[in-house]
Amino acid sequence: MPDTWIIETTDLRKSYGAVDALRGLRLQVPRGSIFGFLGPNGAGKTTTLKILLGMARSTSGQAQVFGLAADAPESSVQIRLRTGFVSEDRDLYNFMTVGEIIRFTAAFYPRWRADLEQRYLRSFDLPLARKVKALSRGTRTKLALLLALCRSADLLVLDEPTSGLDPAVTEEVLQALVAHVAREEMTIFFSSHQIAEVDQIADRVAIVHQGRAVVAGTLDDLREQFRGIQLVFDASAPAHAFRSPGVARVRREGRVLTVFVSTGTEQILDEARTLGPVSVDVLPVTLKEIFLETVTAED
16 A cells, blocks of 8 residues: 555445445545545445444455554554544543543543643633533534544544534534644544535545445546536427446436536537537536436436
């Protein structure tokens, strides 16, 4: 595995009885990136995180973190020592106060960053004397992030980090993650089904559906790769089956034929013009459109 890949999986598969949670997942997460792992509920995101962190074993295939095999007991311990993890459930000890759980967690990490602890105590406005069980969901999330960010981890893994948060807290959490990566040498790998949040902070993304990565790359490359071609006709749009490669989906609405293209725009344009449209426009697409079109195309 090249040194540039913090996470790499090859043909990763996981079955629970007759249910295939992962079906040949391939991922490459570069060092120093904010990598959005995007997919609908049940796509295999949480299963992937558990395998990477040694909390579950794959049925077949390979998963490596820091070049270490995730399914080897000794390597798995090293992976978890170098990784901060925030689960969707924000697992914390409810009987402790905020100050107590910070001190308890810090004792396990010789490289604990007291300077970051003080910074996030202030910026997150965390009440040291309050019991964890009395915290709101947003405050629990910020406390869980503090515990993960202060341990000098090389990798931060987040499972649905903004789930259940109000818009103000969501924005605060996202900005804290971006600022942290800008200051520290860290890679963030976060799963989400919130497209707008992935679009806001990620520089790379993989869209996973039914246990496979259907799209992966930098956001800039994906926006350059995918296009919408809109054809307008004098009468009803024809029901045309495109032969050119790269057509992901075709939609007819009255006089308009919209072609969602994943590659080979020029060849598809040449074929489209043979249909005799009165106008042809090539339109940029959003991450939301890429997500919806590629996931729908797989169903």
